Amino acid sequence: MLDMERIPKHVAIVMDGNGRWADKRLLPKMAGHNAGMKAMKEIVKCADQFGVKYLTVYAFSTENWKRSVEEVSGIFKLIVVYVDSELKELNENNVNVSVLGDYSMLPAESVERLDRAIETTKDNTGLRFNIALNYGGRDEIRRSVTAIAHEVKAGTLKPEEITEETIAANLWTGKRHADIPDPDLVIRTSGEKRLSNYLLWQSAYSEFVITDTLWPDFGPEKFKDCIEEFQSRKRRFGGR
Numbered sequence: 260m261l262d263m264e265r266i267p268k269h270v271a272i273v274m275d276g277n278g279r280w281a282d283k284r285l286l287p288k289m290a291g292h293n294a295g296m297k298a299m300k301e302i303v304k305c306a307d308q309f310g311v312k313y314l315t316v317y318a319f320s321t322e323n324w325k326r327s328v329e330e331v332s333g334i335f336k337l338i339v340v341y342v343d344s345e346l347k348e349l350n351e352n353n354v355n356v357s358v359l360g361d362y363s364m365l366p367a368e369s370v371e372r373l374d375r376a377i378e379t380t381k382d383n384t385g386l387r388f389n390i391a392l393n394y395g396g397r398d399e400i401r402r403s404v405t406a407i408a409h410e411v412k413a414g415t416l417k418p419e420e421i422t423e424e425t426i427a428a429n430l431w432t433g434k435r436h437a438d439i440p441d442p443d444l445v446i447r448t449s450g451e452k453r454l455s456n457y458l459l460w461q462s463a464y465s466e467f468v469i470t471d472t473l474w475p476d477f478g479p480e481k482f483k484d485c486i487e488e489f490q491s492r493k494r495r496f497g498g499r
């Protein structure tokens with residue numbers, strides 16, 4: 260049974276297994292991503308219903324550019340399809356969309372849809388839905404260090420004034436960008452036990468739940484199981 264009093268505030272998901280889902284059905288890889296997008300739609304609604312405040316999904320990593328041109332452009336096209344079909348409902352449901360990552364180098368139509376989704380929902384006070392796009396944990400730490408180095412060079416910050424908060428503030432999740440708390444729970448589907456450069460800094464004390472379910476098959480029941488697993492854990496944050 261879900262304890263509605265102890266719902267994780269921020270859930271981050273590595274949506275893995277779209278390719279294997281398609282392979283099992285002798286379908287092209289894009290059919291897997293398409294099914295993955297549908298699963299994502301359902302989990303956004305479900306997260307909202309469960310009372311999760313922040314949902315962050317890993318849609319495209321800084322390493323995913325190594326995939327074939329067809330697959331990369333197919334995923335970017337899905338962003339257009341997703342925003343066109345869902346923005347109205349997301350907005351009606353008071354969902355606030357943001358992107359973690361530099362999405363400016365995506366195709367113009369994807370950038371335009373993302374800008375529209377962010378702009379349309381910017382004053383919404385419900386679920387914060389964050390899409391990690393062209394996102395890499397090491398890349399964002401590097402960007403934070405660069406921003407801090409500029410401040411030190413300009414003389415507005417002393418090296419000894421740099422704290423963990425300074426570094427965190429300059430991450431995509433930080434006060435100077437999306438301003439969202441660290442994830443309480445990180446879910447990875449399809450059985451892989453890796454973080455894959457996802458929220459490296461932010462997941463320092465997150466609980467991890469790995470499920471064998473392939474992402475396109477991940478539905479509300481599986482999501483509930485993952486939250487129950489989270490609720491069975493004791494979090495100590497390095498204390499006793």
Ligand code: FPP
Binds near residue numbers: 293295299318341
């Ligand atoms: C990993 O599965 C999945 C991705 C790299 C892409 C995830 C993208 C979506 C779910 C599309 C929807 C996104 C938006 C924002 C509209 P994989 O291909 O690595 O699976 P495999 O390990 O089985 O090959």
